[in-house]
Amino acid sequence: MNNIKVNFSIKDLENLTGIKAHTIRIWEKRYNLLKPNRSDTNIRSYSIESFQKLLNISYLNNNGLKISKIASLKEEEIPVKVREIASRGKVEDHAINAFKLAMVNFDQVLFYNTYNNLLENKTFKDIFYSVFLPLLNEIGVLWQTNTITPAHEHFISVHIKQKILVNIERLQSLEPKPNTSTYVLFLPDNEIHDIGLLFLNYELRSKGYHTIFLGESVPMESLTDLFDYFKNITFVSYFTVYPEEETIEKYLSDFNNLLLKDNNSKLLLLGSKLLNYNNKSLPNRIKIFQSIETLAKEL
Structure with a gap:
């Protein structure tokens, strides 16, 4: 268990749990819920x-238990x-917490146990929308605030991608619908964040469309080669860091x-880089979507 983060600042806890540092201090003082270590200073x-x-x-507090009641519980x-x-209520919040703990500890067993427990009552698609997407949004904030390192982000991203790829593989042998459109999924030069694009590939394949997944950092000029094989292509891309x-x-x-x-081709776009982009200046064949769910509903 080398290189595991074992000590957290109060700001780390605030970022990881959503509980304000001021509230954590009050809970410590009033209810003795946590016992921090203290430095010489x-x-x-x-x-x-x-x-x-x-x-x-x-989790308990967000599900209606007063902090005084929680404080009266024994540690175990x-x-x-x-x-x-969690067994009778909303399991998503509990799962997100478990995945965050798995990430901080680089704990693969906890990740897979949590995922497999979710699969007992949810489809992969449900898990992605209700658990993985909120989790990834939180992780983005944690990374920006230096609460976690790039290693933590890569750990959780790789495991989520593995789940998407497994589910795409199950669809690969299915023939696309007759006369279906061709969707070409790619990321622009220098862009490497492909989880959203991978999941869109899964969504398209599950609906019976023909897809070509090109992945990370594709030069624009190379996309012209596709017209030697297909007409009226729908390009799909995700702008997270670039351009x-x-x-x-x-x-x-x-x-x-x-x-x-x-031609009659078009470009569908998503990504944080485009959230504040002025759509009025867009060419007619380019459309921006605010979320994966919005784009998926239009497919």
Whole structure:
């Protein structure tokens, strides 16, 4: 278990659990719920056990238990109460907490046990929308606030991608619907964040469409080769980090002129880089979607 993060600042706990640092201090003082270590300069630090306990406390509190009631529980009763509520209530929040704990601990067994438990009552598609997407949004914030390292982000991303790929593989042998459109999924130069695009590939395949998944960092010019084999292509891409904001308009203009102008093809786009983009300047054959769910409903 080398290189596992075992000490957390109070700000780390705030970011990981959503509980304000001020509230954590009050719970410590009033209810003795956590026992931080203190440095020579009186700075708090928390163990992995404290982090796990706080996740459980947060879950119980969000599910209607008053903090005074939680504080009256014995240490070993808290996870039992969590499992009890999760078994009859909304399991998504509990699963997200478990996945975050797996990420922080680089714990593959916990990841797969949590995923397999979800599969008992949910489809893979349901898990992706109700658990993985919220989890990835939280992880993005945790990474930006330096609560987790890139290694943590890569760990959880790789395991989620593995699940998407397994489910895509189950669809690969199915013939597409007759006369179906061809969807080409790609990421622009230097873009490597492909989880959303992979899941869209799964969605398209599950609906019987013909897809060509090209993946990361595809030069725009190379996409012209597809027209030697297919007509009226629907391109799909995801802008998470690239292109830069100041170059997006030029990229879309160049894409339109090179790949869309003289045919009936189109480009569907998603990604955080486009959330504030001015749609009024878009060429007619390019459309931006605010979420995977919105795009999937239009397919």
